[in-house]
Amino acid sequence: MLKYQHIADELENYIEEHKLQQGDKLPILQDLMIQFDVSKSTVTKALDLLEKKGVVFQVRGSGIFVRRHKRQGYISLTSNQGFKKNLEEFHITSEIITLDIRKPTKEAAVNLNIGLDDDVYYVKRIRYIHGQTLCIEESYFNKSIVTYLNKEIITESIFNYITEGLGLNIGFADTYLHVDKLNAEEAEYLGLQKGDPKLEVESVFHLTNGQPFDFSKLTYNYVQSQFFLQAVL
């Protein structure tokens, strides 16, 4: 982790711990430089990263303010940090259905930008929130990037392992959503009725260098899930 990313994490924790609210003003640049004992450019990069992640917003000529929504119990669709926090906040656990190495589907190959003969790790899990079924997850990891997975790793947070275990830098995600009706198999996994609503969330996760490494498809239990996202307009 680079120094400015570390400072950004510290600042985010500071906001969290002090329960700062949307619109609360952060200390000025000079004070942050002294507090963290780093250069102006490091603080500026950290603040830019936090702005991109939707944690703060900067107002020309008046300062840096906390950006934090008011609602509890929403799963963030736009922040990975958020997802890690979600895991802890919501007690999200996983049951593994499948873990193997295989050839990608055509859809997975297109989204991962690989050939049909390349190898992927395929993971199918049921995720639980407070002990209730949250979603069915199917993920395809480009094996030339995510070189190793095992049952122990995928029982916990795969993304923690990818960043900390493999030392990869996760950059950004493109996510596609649509709403439809559950088929019989999905309904059985989720403990709902066939024909009930579902939210399907497909994401392509990229490293900071732009390479896609994970294509995942999540089918959510509509009763258990509500989502939050942030946008810069």
Added chain:
Amino acid sequence: MLKYQHIADELENYIEEHKLQQGDKLPILQDLMIQFDVSKSTVTKALDLLEKKGVVFQVRGSGIFVRRHKRQGYISLTSNQGFKKNLEEFHITSEIITLDIRKPTKEAAVNLNIGLDDDVYYVKRIRYIHGQTLCIEESYFNKSIVTYLNKEIITESIFNYITEGLGLNIGFADTYLHVDKLNAEEAEYLGLQKGDPKLEVESVFHLTNGQPFDFSKLTYNYVQSQFFLQAVL
């Protein structure tokens, strides 16, 4: 519109017109400075804005690359520019059900950070995509910020009017999603059956200074709508 915002728009149009793909490299900073005849700091600000909007990504030491997803026909949930483009691309039109000045609901007051005695413009519209019902929209605009609306304005893009007519700077949005079943009234508006799936999207739109000015609730026709969003992780 500030100069760097203008340059950002030009660059976005350039990417669009030249049909650049995800991963395509943009010209280096020096070339962009010459091309637009502006300073380094203006180009840098423009690129930072485009990165926040998910139009480009910057790779340390190797350059600036186009970030552009591959799928057609998805409505963007994270970009306003995208929404304007959506309007044109998808031929989105509106039928006005209600436009009046009233006191906010408690929910609207909380989200707009105003009192229950303050005035709001209330707008209810049905939006159509290619002539099919796309969504039911209910919006509450803080009247002390959005000082005037009429039927002509709300038949077109309200956000275009807010930026160009009122000269306000739209900054960011917090959006909440959940999936549920349509009630009888919603089903009738959307031409679906009671109990069919729906996606409810609530957004709080803020000015660049952090003030919320619009709280809107959209109920989407699941058959007509698929969504796209981008995240920096």
